[in-house]
Amino acid sequence: MNNFAFAIASGPEDAAAALAQPGTMIVAGGTELLNWMRLGIVAPERIVDIGRMREHGQIRQDGERLTIGALATLNEVGEHPVARERASVLAEACLKAASAQVRHRATLGGNVLQKTRCAYFRSEAPLPWGCNKRQPGSGCAARDGLNDRHAIFGWTDASKVTRASVLADTEDPLSSKRSETCRVNVGPSVGPGLGLGF
């Protein structure tokens, strides 16, 4: 890993301001970022810890709406009594992910942002094969390689990879209606200005 600066955000505005600087990435649980750095997928110059803002990890029911802060951990969601009873697909999906140790750190927001689990992508640099995500234009080793667990639909000549989030499993692809009795509103409550996409 390269050297980097480390800062702790005092609040969402603080984090947003820090992210405005190039080469800055945020860390919450850290269950993805450290692996990305070790594999050479990213090399931030500065890391901002947003994991202390616990008020953004609250799980709240207001009538028929369940609001889950982006910093709620997978264990917190999976073991929350209201989530288990009224949003059981989501709660069960959370508890199926990773391990108890990872779930104590991994946040729901981070889970949505995790990168694909394709083994060709998740290898340590320098890659001995083509990977269009790591090096655009180099090819896709998964396309004609070991791809049993890769996408069945929607793949292109450029990529066969799937999205790995637990939330991906909870959406019913055949219907526009939610399958739960209450509407779950999962929001990145830290605000849209943080550039959370990769």
Added chain:
Amino acid sequence: MGDLRVRPSHARNVSSDHESDMRNESALIALLLSNVDYLREQAGLTGTKKGCNEGACGACTVLIDNKRMNSCLMFLAQCEGAKVTTIEGIAGADGALHPVQQAFIEHDAFQCGYCTPGQVVSAVACIDEGHASDEASVREWMSGNLCRCSAYPQITAAVLDAAKRQGKRG
């Protein structure tokens, strides 16, 4: 020994002479290490093992404020102010074995021993979480700790036994 409290002083050290600057730098660099690297390389606590270094095997399991976590997936800096408990801190201050440690011995729950520190720390938390009620829940909630020697049946029995002794079995 084995319970660290990461204090702000690890993060900041104000001094002007060269020797202190060197200490500043190594203290600051230490913060950028993963927990497992800090524990093993700098704190001299080599009981915690590094297995996969990617959060899959659980050999590096420690307790952060009594919650079990993979120390390979945290920067030391993220633990500021937290209580870090390693395997060295599981036994009593007088050296009395924790019920989990005692049960691991009685049930022969290890062969090479490499996964064992992680298993024990994880089991302590698993029981405290209330997830050691029966064999199925132990196997599910201890699934983050791999054992290549396949001592799983013995580990499962030990965890159940320790939970029973602590009155924490459902």
